[in-house]
Amino acid sequence: MALRSSFLTFLVCAALLPVLFKAVDAQGLKVGFYKKTCPKAETIVRQTVASFVAKDATVAAPLLSLHFHDCFVRGCDGSVLLDSTKGHLAEKDATPNLSLDGFDVIDTAKAAVEAACPGVVSCADIVALAARDGVVLNNGPSWQVETGRRDGRVSSASEAVANLPSPFTEISELKAIFARKGLSAEDLAALSGSHTIGNVHSNAFTKRLYNFTGKGDRDPSLSPAYAQKLRSQCPRGDETSIVEMDPGSAVRFDTSYYARVVDRKGIFRSDATLLQEKVTRDLVYQYTGSTSDFFHDFGVSMIKMGSIGVLTGARGEIRKHCALVNA
Template identity: 60%
Template sequence: MHITRFVILLFCHRLPKGCDGSVLINSTSNNQAEKDGPPNLSLRGFQVIDAAKTAVEAACPGVVSCADILALVARDAIQQIKGPFWPVPLGRRDGRVSIASESLTQLPAPFANITQLKAQFASKGLNVKDLAVLSGGHTVGVSHCSTIATRLYNFTGKGDTDPSLDPRYVPKLKSICFPTDKTTLLSMDPGSSKTFDEDYYSVVLKRRGLFESDAALLNDKITSAYVKLQAQSHGKTFFKDFQDSMVKMGKIGVLTGKAGEIRRHCAVIN
């Protein structure tokens, strides 16, 4: 489950520099890397990527990038939890730069509104439908209580709760998450968080999406219509749409030719 959340939520559209494997790099005494940026602290599963890289290097050293391995693992992990399968174009090279602060400025924030989300996706060459489709990746995975603490306990600075959240759902969230809780994890899609399906859209339509960015999907004509379509049609087009958007996302910020490198170890620049 942890590796699945990792590859879905942070594969490319959640990576500041695109599909160059920069989120895999460890911090050093001179640099705090992306994986240690606040939005990425709940990531798990790096050891799975490292193990795959070790096996590939043993068979064909210096040929397959960490970025390509991440793209393939993303596809295969989703398929293993009953999600779709899509072709993965290969040939990416690995980036040499990973900066924690970029995870704050370049990634769609959980408190982002619909205008901010649309602008950030557009900056990566993704359209409004892609935003609605890829948000469906929240059908699996977890987040820390601290991410929604303000939304639950002090939304406008007056000890209130975000009015976009179903008031009948708030007591349950508060029973799990206390104001200063920084360790407890919440499922993104309660009751269906271990299966890749369209249930996320039903959750959002009920105004029970965990993040403000989930609720924001109901504030735009296109994204709202998509949420309603998938919730009411039992995800009739979701898998095909997700395949298409993942292929698009897999082309963001790709390094080829002599750019970047092929890392020997995914966590360390050569």
């Protein structure tokens, strides 16, 4: 389905360009890293993502999730893309990552980039670029992605379990997890807005509907009317049904997610818990009324997240295939 940005979105994005397009050197990363070595790299990735989104607009959300899940485990090194090997379970096969998708988009982009510039562009950078491009194609903000990451050679399912927050994580733990990655409560509030696009399997939230405290109860922070609607979509014991995280906005990146959190209709416990701490609560209300503030802060936080634990220079490698380390 072809997506067209509204005039308002265009104006908002245009206003943000001077801020979000400011090149900042972060741990060896820089905007335009491949300008000389593979000048068409970013165009190739963008065109690849666009070709997938044109067929299925929902692919943008999984690309954004891939970047988040990559960066929070061992840093933004493409380790989430590696396949498990005999006797060793990789990140993508860890329980928190079993619903990840979009690997085919990354593989297609990598093949196209390799054809143009063999052994130059990392899979980690392709993930970062694809996340940005998917957001733009879902009517969201743009930001210049700093590149120069190299790919890691290690991927561990146990590390994914240890580092990724669950949909049921409370505010104090969320803040601690983000702080360990160098991200603030403000970043937490902004990045949570990614839940405005995409779908989710029922097992990520049905505990809130049927057994919140282990006594067959409902999460009191969830709107009773919305809980009833979710029960109709996901009966007790159903762990496979798929619902929109932000109903009516699954392929449109906007502020409706925050309005739903305010109305106690955030689908995850981790959404509802944003209202329990002043910094995140104030930003939830602020973003509800200001697309420009949300778009600006989201872009800034994505740039910040994209620099977590990166491998640059002589560290890591440039994988030939994103699912396999080089021989």
